[in-house]
Amino acid sequence: MNYSDNYYTRTKSYKINSSKLNESIQCDVCIVGGGLTGISTAYYLSNLDPSLKIVVLEKNKVGWGASGRNGGQLIHGYSSDTFSGQKNISKQDEKVLWDFSVDAVKEVKKNIKKHNIDCDLIEGFLRAAASNRHERSLHQYQSELEKKYNYKDSVFLNKKELNEKFRTPFYQSAVYDRMCSQIHPLNYCLGLAKEAxxxxxxxxxxxxxxxxxxxxxxxxxxxxxxxxxxxxxxxxSCNAYIGNLSKVLRSNIMPVKTYVTALEALPDKILKEFFEKPIAISDMFFVLNYFRLNSHNNLIFGGRVSYSNVDPIDVEKSLKNIIKKIMPGLEKYESICSWSGHVAITQNRLPHIGRLDPNIIFAQGYSGHGVALTTLVGKVLAQTIHGQTAYFDLFSKITHSKFPGAGILDTPLLVLAMSYYKLRDILGLY
Ligand SMILES: Cc1cc2nc3c(=O)[nH]c(=O)nc-3n(C[C@H](O)[C@H](O)[C@H](O)COP(=O)(O)OP(=O)(O)OC[C@H]3O[C@@H](n4cnc5c(N)ncnc54)[C@H](O)[C@@H]3O)c2cc1C
Structure with a gap:
C-alpha cells in the first residue's frame, strides 16, 4: 500500500532504493516492519557488524505506519510516569530506564547531525497545564525530574513566564524542556534508512x-x-499494525487511533500573537492535545482518539474546535490535510520488549511515546543480536498484562474503560 496522504508524505525529502523480492532468500537477520524500530535496528546492526546479511521486510512503505504520520514530538520519558506495581524494577532500574529515555532523545539528535538528515529538528518543548489539578501534577512531575532523576534541562514556568514562550488563554502554566524537541518523523526515518x-x-x-x-x-x-x-x-517490529502475525504480541497491545491536522503556513504577524518561536507543546488531559509550530510556519495539531475505530464525523472540524480554544483565530486558517494513525498502547503504558523464541525478539507498545525511544530500542535490539543484552534484559523485566480477548473482545471493554477516564477529564476529576 502506498503512503497515506499527510503533511509528511507531501513534504518528503528522501526516496530510498528498496529491492524487489522475487525469490526465496537466506539471511542472518530478518526484520519485519519498516518503521523507526525496524529501520533503527537495521541501521545499528549493520554498523555493529557490516558483514551480516540483513533483510527488512515492510508490508507497505518505509515509515508508512506510526513512524511516518505521528506528531513529531521528540520527548523523553515514557507514556506512564510511574513504574509502580513493577515488582522486578528496582529504584536503580527506574533511574537507568529514565536515563535511557533521555539518551534516546540525544541519540536521535546525534544521528540527525552525524548524517545531516533533513528533518527540521527544533529544540524546545512545553508540557502545559490547563487547570489547578494539572498544575499540581506538573509541580510533582518537575520535582521528580529534579530530585529523583537529577535531570536539569527543564524548568517550571508560571503564567507570566509561559507568556514569554507561548501566549494562550487556555493554559495557566507549563514545564519548559530545552532538551525535548520536534522533528519531521518521516524524513528522519527515511534519512536513517538511506544511511543504513x-x-x-x-x-x-x-x-x-x-x-x-x-x-x-x-x-x-x-x-x-x-x-x-x-x-x-x-x-x-510491527507495533500497532501486527494484525494476526503474532497472537501473543497482539494480545499485549491495543491499537488506538489518533488524529492530526496540519494548517497552511501561517502569517508571521498572526503567529507572533501566540508563539515567540517554533516549539512543541502537549498538555495533560487523559486524551491529550499535542501540537507544534515548525520552521515553515505550519501548525501540526494532534488530538482526539478512537478506541472503537469509529472516526469523529469531521476530523478537521473536531480538531479545529480545540485549536480555537487554545489559539483563538488560528482555526480560521486552512487545513492542508488531516490524517490518522494507530498507536500501540500497553496496559501499563510502558514499552513491551522481549523474546518469543531463542532466535525471535520484538519491541512494541511505546504507547504514543515512541519517536525518541524507537531509535535507542532499535540499538538495543541490534546489540542483543550481537550478544550485548544488558538493556534488553532490563526492559524484559517489565511485566505486562494481556488485554482480555485481544482482537475480538477488547475493543468494547476498552471503549468502556476509556470513556470513564474521558468523563473524569470533562468533569475535572482526573
Ligand atoms: C498519529 C500519531 C501521533 C503520534 N505522535 C507521537 C509523538 O508526537 N511523539 C511520540 O513520541 N510518539 C508519537 N506517536 C507514536 C510513535 O509514532 C510510535 O511509537 C512509533 O512510530 C512506533 O514505531 P514502530 O517502528 O515501532 O512502528 P510503526 O512505525 O507503526 O511501524 C510498523 C511497520 O510494520 C509494518 N508491518 C506490520 N505488519 C507487517 C507484516 N505482517 N509484514 C511486513 N510489515 C508489517 C507496518 O506496515 C508498519 O510500517 C504517534 C503515533 C501516531 C499514530
Missing part, C-alpha cells in the same frame, strides 16, 4: 507482507505470496 542502505549487505523490501513464521534452529518467514526467507534471527 549504504551497507551493501542490507536490503529493504517494500510491499512485502509477512503472513507467518516458524522457528527451529533457523527461522522460516513466509510472505503473503509464498516466498520463504530463512534467517538465523527474526526481529518483529
Amino acid at each position: 542502505l549504504k551497507n551493501q549487505n542490507l536490503s529493504i523490501y517494500e510491499d512485502v507482507e509477512v503472513s507467518s513464521y516458524t522457528s527451529d534452529s533457523k527461522v522460516q518467514i513466509k510472505t503473503s505470496n509464498n516466498i520463504i526467507i530463512t534467517a538465523d534471527n527474526l526481529v518483529l
